[in-house]
Amino acid sequence: MADTPMSLLRRAVSPTRRAGSPRSVLLVMCAGYFLVLLDVTIVNVALPRIGDGLGAGIGGLQWVVDGYALALASLMLTSGAAGDRYGHKRVVLTGLAVFGAGSLACGLAPDTTVLIAARVVQGVGAALLLPGTLAIIGRAFPDDRARARAIGLWAGVGSLALPAGPLLGGALTDALGWRAIFLVNVPIVLVALVLSAAVVRESGHERARRLDVPGMLLGGALLLATTYAFIEGGRSGTGAPRVLVAVTVAVAALAGLAVAELRRGDDAMLPPALLRRPAFDAANAIAGIMNLGTLGTLFVLMLFLQSVQHRTALLAGLAVLPLFAPLAVLAPVGGRLTSRIGARVPAVLGLLVAAAGLALLARAGADAGYAVLFPAFLLWGVGCGLLTPAVVAAAVATVPRERAGLASAVNNTARQTGGAIGIAVAGAIAGQPDGPGRFLRGFHAVALGSAGLYVAAAVLALALLPGGLSPTGDG
Template identity: 40%
Template structure:
């Protein structure tokens, strides 16, 4: 068989590799949030119905969450540089199409294509991190920077989206990705080289179809709960189909596939199993913080969209600083200690945030608790990603990275839909505190080191 390509970073300075993968992660997560502020302008200009407008966001999230598993496996089979560059190219081309869209249908298709590009890109960045930074201290610092970039992208998106929409037009929330993508493609071609190793295997088609279709159906069904009851056919039908397809995926991987997309033996690694379970819950924590705090500022305290983004900036700065600090502490303190400390901050911060109401002021009602929650996220997220991917066997780093990214993204997508039906903001934030406590309990399953 033909030789399989494997990405290395021979000759490239570590700072360039880290800057490349951090910038990729920033762009992918930025695109989740930057569009929200522009939605009213998009609806007005293109004539979206309220239901159709939701697919400007949901189309991206569904493709992103549903296709990360095959994206991670493809990175192992076809080379990490190849997948990273291909993901950047697709993401940039789809951004151009979205910015030039003149009909709702074209914009939604472009958003789905953006999600596919992100699903190729995100696991590849994790593989590059794991293969480029082998020293535990250097790897921990790299994960801290990568995590901080993603978290910052989620919050900065609201500010940048508001500025671009107000100062230029909504089209620029998409078009801004085109020059950024071109620069990153050039950087990837410069920083990452290819070597020949092993052999190229066929992609597990049955596993890819059942796994991707199952995740997509499950997330789609949960998303429908925002406008329909959980017992309606629009919700229960896709969820049931998703469960059946995911069960079929497990059977395929365990008994049918000769080269499974997700070898089930990976879950025998305690870090992989416990780390992915925690990342699934953690997706709901992150949504509870960034998305619902933004709504609290606007709906309850009367902030404008841009002011709400600026109001979350101190928390974003805190997250970035603490994530970098956690990266330095991880090799000495261990994953379990940092996760428990982070979860303590999450429980206390969300409990405090649940007390906010119409009579609250920004400093004591929102700023104080969000700084505490952001510190908890900064301690926990890079640690969880490092723990969930550190035990990846040789040649399966992309698979493990895709699995970790999928767990976090699916958790966020499901968390958003579930929390949106939970009731008032106090209930949402109390659920966030409960998720923090559950993650703390699961962290006890991690290896001590």
């Protein structure tokens, strides 16, 4: 009798069942990872259509993007510990199911409020899924060389998701409408769910840390209140009562988080011992600045390309390919360069090149041709392609080896947090794209501000990032 999806799922919970081949495990985990990163960029190209279809203003569109990013940033660290404690397979299967349900709800959302809530659900699923994919791949390939090749392929698939997002999003939006960018996830998730249940063996629960629930709740409250303050401040003014309340909540959450993490020590979501390493703090600060500038500027850029320059969604997606393609092409090159000479030089070079590209965007007027935009996109993308592997490697190299997984998770969280805040700040500065003059001035201010932050981050990298990579984590 042929297997059905339900029979595969029932058999999957058996701890004694035989796992699939390592290659099949790698394929399925890469598919899940691809979906998570695809939804970081695929939505941006559809924002003008979402705004038109649901009557959403700039604040609503910011929340559509940030709902996903905030949930992902808030739960990333906790979900890794949950996988250690309850089994990475269970957590990944749960993440796939939640991500699929959120995608379906996004595609059927009748209004902006429901869409934002569904995006949060998507982000929760992504946070459960992302750390577990790498952990499962690591267990499927016990040989060091085979594991390194598998992780390289996993990272390469993730890099391809970034240029694929605007391209696929633009094509789907123009052909089928904005809802298609969410509904396309559903059949892919169903296939990945069934295959994951069939081929992945459940992990053991060695060295399981207690879940830091207070840290997770306080960290989430801090991110939510900070983002709300920026978005509402741009819409209602910084003196509005709701903005002042949000700022007060953010300050209280930050203080509570500091106290809670100090009390928990090594069981903390953010162990204080790691945060006392200047190079580690610098690597994560630079990672946050990188996404703050990139995702914040990208948010207003896609509105500029479509609402001001009146490109279709597909043409807007094609236009930004020179920005995202270098991220996929240069990531391996940047990784090899960092392994030879350390993180400092690639990070400084990447930040300065990206800053030059962002600064060039200030020349783009409403009628600017692609000859003005292309060099800006290319320099911006090349810089980020050099920078990304450098900041990840620096974060891992500056901590003891047994903390490498946590260091990588903290770095990823810093990037997602920076991106969420960047979108909130950029939208507040640029405002509605229905007033082209004000919006254009705001767009230029965002691009130049991001370039300035990148230059400041380059100074930080020059001062604090390691010039060489110490295998003990002390370099």
